[in-house]
Amino acid sequence: MFRLHALRYRYGQTAELRFPDWSLQQGEQAVLRGPSGSGKSTLLSLLAGLLQPQQGDIWLAEQALAALPPAQRDAWRGRHIGFIPQRAHLLASLNVLENLQLAQYLARLPQDAAQCQRVLASLGLIELAGRRPQQLSQGQAQRVAIARALLNHPKLLLADEPSASLDDANTTAVLDLLQGAAQQAGATLLIASHDARVHARFDRQFLLEARV
Numbered sequence: 001m002f003r004l005h006a007l008r009y010r011y012g013q014t015a016e017l018r019f020p021d022w023s024l025q026q027g028e029q030a031v032l033r034g035p036s037g038s039g040k041s042t043l044l045s046l047l048a049g050l051l052q053p054q055q056g057d058i059w060l061a062e063q064a065l066a067a068l069p070p071a072q073r074d075a076w077r078g079r080h081i082g083f084i085p086q087r088a089h090l091l092a093s094l095n096v097l098e099n100l101q102l103a104q105y106l107a108r109l110p111q112d113a114a115q116c117q118r119v120l121a122s123l124g125l126i127e128l129a130g131r132r133p134q135q136l137s138q139g140q141a142q143r144v145a146i147a148r149a150l151l152n153h154p155k156l157l158l159a160d161e162p163s164a165s166l167d168d169a170n171t172t173a174v175l176d177l178l179q180g181a182a183q184q185a186g187a188t189l190l191i192a193s194h195d196a197r198v199h200a201r202f203d204r205q206f207l208l209e210a211r212v
């Protein structure tokens with residue numbers, strides 16, 4: 001599903017981040033590990049096409065990401081990638097359903113309230129549809145972010161520290177949801193995490209070294 005080759009990234013004048021060559025097949029699930037500052041979030045942003053590497057290549061579904069002009073890269077991301085950021089970033093003035101519709105609009109997908117409701121229902125979240133973000137617990141907001149990431153039937157699901165600041169019960173529930181939804185959709189799943197509770201659930205582990 002994706003392949004990394006000789007990938008490097010540098011923010012401004014800071015030391016270079018070097019990523020090992022690595023690949024995941026369609027439908028595989030893996031965790032991205034490494035100490036703080038080793039580049040986990042950076043690698044997710046590179047995979048999502050939000051950052052452009054100075055060196056090396058990323059192939060996503062046999063498409064070389066760097067070969068796409070920016071507008072096509074954005075469209076590709078909207079069509080094929082589901083990104084679950086560490087914080088849900090839901091718009092406070094909109095309810096959950098409207099937040100999902102906004103995500104459809106931003107991804108240039110047809111705005112389809114029924115489809116948003118179907119995704120919420122499939123994840124057991126339909127009772128949250130009318131709630132505002134401030135009426136959600138952190139675990140619920142994280143589940144809504146997962147629903148939002150599934151709207152475009154992504155080939156690749158990327159999640160950044162989905163268990164950060166969740167208790168054990170919520171961590172289990174969020175990971176069950178994420179892994180179950182990815183499996184059902186046949187999507188590839190990569191989770192960046194330094195949480196041992198998350199590591200324990202994955203056979204495939206991608207390790208980044210501390211930056212020197």
Ligand SMILES: Nc1ncnc2c1ncn2[C@@H]1O[C@H](COP(=O)(O)OP(=O)(O)OP(=O)(O)O)[C@@H](O)[C@H]1O
Nearest residue numbers: 011014034035036037038039040041042043194211
């Ligand atoms: N916008 C930025 N400008 C400059 N340096 C940055 C920027 N974003 C990240 N970095 C640096 O790049 C390195 C990798 O950061 P990144 O957030 O990818 O690591 P991480 O493994 O996800 O860390 P954590 O586990 O703490 O979230 C760090 O040294 C960080 O300080």
